[in-house]
Amino acid sequence: MRFLPLPPARPLDMPFLVLDWSLFIAQLFLGLAMACAAYRLIFGPRAQDRILGLDTFYVNAMLLLLTYGIRIASATYFEVALIIALLGFVGTAALSKFLMRGEVIE
Amino acid sequence: MIDIDLALKDLPAWAAYLTAAMVFIGALLSLIGAIGLVRLKSFYERVHAPTLGATLGTGFILVASMICFTVLRGRLSVHEILIAVFLTITTPVAMMLLVRAALYRDRVENNREVPGAGKYKKAEAAVRSQAGESETADRT
Numbered sequence: 001m002r003f004l005p006l007p008p009a010r011p012l013d014m015p016f017l018v019l020d021w022s023l024f025i026a027q028l029f030l031g032l033a034m035a036c037a038a039y040r041l042i043f044g045p046r047a048q049d050r051i052l053g054l055d056t057f058y059v060n061a062m063l064l065l066l067t068y069g070i071r072i073a074s075a076t077y078f079e080v081a082l083i084i085a086l087l088g089f090v091g092t093a094a095l096s097k098f099l100m101r102g103e104v105i106e
Numbered sequence: 107m108i109d110i111d112l113a114l115k116d117l118p119a120w121a122a123y124l125t126a127a128m129v130f131i132g133a134l135l136s137l138i139g140a141i142g143l144v145r146l147k148s149f150y151e152r153v154h155a156p157t158l159g160a161t162l163g164t165g166f167i168l169v170a171s172m173i174c175f176t177v178l179r180g181r182l183s184v185h186e187i188l189i190a191v192f193l194t195i196t197t198p199v200a201m202m203l204l205v206r207a208a209l210y211r212d213r214v215e216n217n218r219e220v221p222g223a224g225k226y227k228k229a230e231a232a233v234r235s236q237a238g239e240s241e242t243a244d245r246t
Contacts, residue, residue: 013115014119015117015118015119015122015123015126016114016115016117016122018122018123018126019114019117019122019123019125019126020114021126022125022126022127022129022130023126023129025130025133026129026130026132026133026167027133029133029134029136029137030133030136030137032137032140033133033136033137033139033140033141033159034140036137036140036141036143036144037140037143037156039144040143040144040152046149046208046211047211048149048204048205048207048208048211049149049152051204052143052149052152052153052156052204053143055156055200055201055204056139056140056143056156056159056160059136059156059159059160059164059193060136060140060159062164062189063132063133063136063159063163063164063167066167066168066171066186066189067129067133067167069171070114070125070129070170070171070174070175071114072114073112073113073114073174073175073178074112075175078171078185078186078189081189082188082189082192085189085192085193085196086192089192089196089197089199089200092200092203092204093199093200093203095204096200096203096204096206096207097203097207099204099207099208099210099211100203100206100207100210
C-alpha cells in the first residue's frame, strides 16, 4: 500500500559521471605534479633546479585552474590561467637572467 | 563572458567522453613530466622532463576545454588558443635562458658534469695558458 507516488526513475547519467570522475582524477594528478615540482623547488640542490621547479609548478597550477574551470563550467578561470602563463614566463626569464648576470635589469 | 546558465550535465555523451579522455591524458602526461623532474639525476636531464607537461599536457587539456565550451555554448569558443600559442612561444625561450645560465655557472665552477666538457676544457686550457703568459709577462 503506497500513499505517495515514487519519484520517476532517473536514468544514471553515465557520461556525466565519467566526466566528473575523470576531472577529479585529473585534478589529483595535477596536484601530485605540483607536489613533485614543489619538492624540486624546496630541496633542489642548486638554484637552477629551483627555478625549473618553479616553472613546472606554475604550468601545473595553470592546468589545475583550467581543469577546475571545465568542472564548474565557468570561463572566468581561463583568464586566471592566461595571466598565470604570462607572469610565470616573466618570472622564469627574470630569474634565469639573474643567475646569468647577477642582476635582472642591466 | 560570464555565463551562469552553463552546466556540465548538459554536455552530450560524445563530448563528455571526449573531454574526459583528453583531460585525463593531459593530466597524466603532466604528472609523468613532474615525476621525471624528481627522479632524473642531473640538471641537464631534468630540464627535459617537465616540457612534456608544458607541451602535450597543456595541449590536451586546452583541446578538452575547447571541445567542452564549444559544445556547451553552441558556438565556436576557441580563446584557449591564446594560452597554447603563448606557452608554445615562451617555454623554449625560458628553458634556453635557464640552461644557458646553468651552463655558465657550471663552467665558471669548473664542474665535470657539464655536457661537452671535454671540448671546453681544451679551450679553457688554451685561455689559461695565454692568461698565465700575459700575467708572467706583466710581472717581469
